[in-house]
Amino acid sequence: MPQPIDPLARLPEEWVEALAALGEPPYRAAQIFRWIHHRGVIDPEAMTNLPKALRLALHEAGLAPPLQLEREHRSADGARKLVARLNDGAAIETVLLPVSPSSAVTDADAAAVVDDDDEPKADGAHEATIRVTQCISTQVGCALGCVFCASGAAGLKRHLTAGEISAQVLLGRDLLEPNESLGNVVLMGMGEPLHNYDATARAIRLLTHPAGLGLSPRRITLSTVGLPDGLRRLGEDFGGQIGLAISLHSANNVTRSALMPVNRRHPVGELLEALRHYPAPPGRPITIEIALIRGQNDGLADARQLAKALRGLRVKINLIPMNPIDGSPFGPPASAQIRAFQDVLRDAGYLCFLRRRRGDDVAAACGQLVRRDVPG
Numbered sequence: 001m002p003q004p005i006d007p008l009a010r011l012p013e014e015w016v017e018a019l020a021a022l023g024e025p026p027y028r029a030a031q032i033f034r035w036i037h038h039r040g041v042i043d044p045e046a047m048t049n050l051p052k053a054l055r056l057a058l059h060e061a062g063l064a065p066p067l068q069l070e071r072e073h074r075s076a077d078g079a080r081k082l083v084a085r086l087n088d089g090a091a092i093e094t095v096l097l098p099v100s101p102s103s104a105v106t107d108a109d110a111a112a113v114v115d116d117d118d119e120p121k122a123d124g125a126h127e128a129t130i131r132v133t134q135c136i137s138t139q140v141g142c143a144l145g146c147v148f149c150a151s152g153a154a155g156l157k158r159h160l161t162a163g164e165i166s167a168q169v170l171l172g173r174d175l176l177e178p179n180e181s182l183g184n185v186v187l188m189g190m191g192e193p194l195h196n197y198d199a200t201a202r203a204i205r206l207l208t209h210p211a212g213l214g215l216s217p218r219r220i221t222l223s224t225v226g227l228p229d230g231l232r233r234l235g236e237d238f239g240g241q242i243g244l245a246i247s248l249h250s251a252n253n254v255t256r257s258a259l260m261p262v263n264r265r266h267p268v269g270e271l272l273e274a275l276r277h278y279p280a281p282p283g284r285p286i287t288i289e290i291a292l293i294r295g296q297n298d299g300l301a302d303a304r305q306l307a308k309a310l311r312g313l314r315v316k317i318n319l320i321p322m323n324p325i326d327g328s329p330f331g332p333p334a335s336a337q338i339r340a341f342q343d344v345l346r347d348a349g350y351l352c353f354l355r356r357r358r359g360d361d362v363a364a365a366c367g368q369l370v371r372r373d374v375p376g
C-alpha cells in the first residue's frame with residue numbers, strides 16, 4: 001500500500017488531486033505550491049489568499065515547517081554553517097558558501113564541485129552579486145562509515161524526507177544577504193543521497209519545478225560514493241541534467257576499501273563501469289573527488305593508478321587536502337606532495353584542481369558536518 005505523500009513534498013499535480021478530495025478547485029494547487037516552494041511560506045495560517053477553512057484543513061493534514069534554524073556559525077572565510085533542528089529533535093546542517101566574482105576567476109574550484117556556472121556576469125547590473133553555493137544534507141548521519149568523515153562516524157539516524165531536504169534550500173535562501181543570490185545547490189552535506197534515493201529525487205523535482213524555486217537542474221550537483229544502482233536510477237530520471245560528483249578517493253581497491261567500507265560491496269571497477277553509462281550534462285564532466293590523506297592515498301603510484309583507471313571517462317579531478325576531524329588520526333599531506341600528485345594527473349592530460357578548504361574553523365568543510373556541536 002503506497003504511503004500518502006507528505007503535503008510539503010507534493011508536486012502541483014498531486015496537490016490538484018489532494019484538493020479535489022476536499023472539494024477545492026484546481027487553481028488552489030498552484031497557489032499552495034507557490035506559497036511553499038516559491039515564497040518559502042510553509043505555515044498554512046500565513047497563506048493569506050486561501051479561505052480559512054482550507055488553511056485549517058492544511059494544518060490538520062500536517063502541513064507545517066519541518067525545521068527551524070537553531071544556530072548560524074560564520075567562518076572567517078565567509079562560509080556559513082546553519083544548524084537546523086527537525087521536528088523530531090534531530091539536527092542537520094547545511095552550509096552557505098559565497099563565491100565572489102573575483103574568486104570565481106582566480107580559484108576555479110573555490111566553493112564546491114560546480115564551478116563552470118560561477119563565472120561573473122558580463123552584465124554590469126549583476127557584477128556586485130555574490131553567488132552562493134549551498135550544500136545540503138540528505139540524511140541524519142550516514143550509514144557508510146567512511147573513515148575520514150564525521151557524518152559517517154555518527155552512524156545513520158534516519159533518512160530525511162523530500163520536504164526536509166528541499167526546506168534547507170528555502171531556509172538558506174531566507175538567510176542570504178541583499179547582495180547575494182543562490183547560485184548552485186550541492187547534495188554533499190550529511191548523508192549519502194543515493195542511499196535515500198526516492199526522497200532525494202523528489203526533492204530535486206521540487207527544487208527545479210518552475211512554479212517553485214525553479215532552480216535549473218544544471219545548478220544542482222549530486223555528490224556520492226557511487227552506489228551503482230542509484231547511479232543508474234539517477235541517470236534514468238535526470239539524465240543529462242544533474243551534475244555528478246564522485247567521492248572516489250582512490251582507484252586502488254585495497255586503499256579505497258580501507259577508507260570507504262562501501263568499496264567492499266561495490267569495488268572501483270563496478271563504479272567506473274556505472275560512470276561509463278551515466279549521461280552527464282553536455283559540457284559538464286563528472287567531478288572526481290580525491291580527499292588526499294597523508295600516507296594513505298597520496299603517493300605518486302596512487303596518482304598514476306588513478307590516471308590509468310579514469311582513462312576514457314569525461315572527468316575533472318578535485319584534490320581536497322583532508323580536513324582535520326577531532327579524534328581522527330588522519331591529516332593532510334605536505335604541500336609539495338599534493339603538488340606532485342596534481343602534476344602526475346595534469347601530465348596525464350586531466351583537468352585537475354586543488355580545492356581550497358573552506359569553513360574549517362566552523363567545522364563546515366567536507367567530511368566535517370556534525371560532531372563538534374550537534375548533539376543527538
Ligand code: SF4
Pocket residue numbers: 142143144145146149150151152153189190191192225247367
Ligand atoms: S563521506 Fe559521505 S558517504 Fe562517506 S560517511 Fe561521510 S557522508 Fe557518508
